[in-house]
Amino acid sequence: MASSASGPRAVELHIQPDMCPDNVCEVADLYTLGRLAADEERNFEDHYLTCPNCARAVQLAHEFVVAIRLAGEGRLGRSR
Numbered sequence: 001m002a003s004s005a006s007g008p009r010a011v012e013l014h015i016q017p018d019m020c021p022d023n024v025c026e027v028a029d030l031y032t033l034g035r036l037a038a039d040e041e042r043n044f045e046d047h048y049l050t051c052p053n054c055a056r057a058v059q060l061a062h063e064f065v066v067a068i069r070l071a072g073e074g075r076l077g078r079s080r
């Protein structure tokens, strides 16, 4: 019994809509997982819609998360 599901926690990274975050990959991951604070999420959304670099990071993060989730579901689906 080691489940540590404490719910999604908002992460504040001080993202600004007119510049790339320092850690684009991490921000993209958190954004895809819905763990950014509401303000940060909106700022990053505004930003990556006009920034191909960050838009690509979001796309990669999304594909990664989907793959992880599918793998997880596959494992849960089968009884060990």
Ligand SMILES: [Zn+2]
Pocket (backbone or CB within 6 Å): 019, 020, 021, 047, 048, 051, 053, 054, 055
């Ligand atoms: Zn950017």
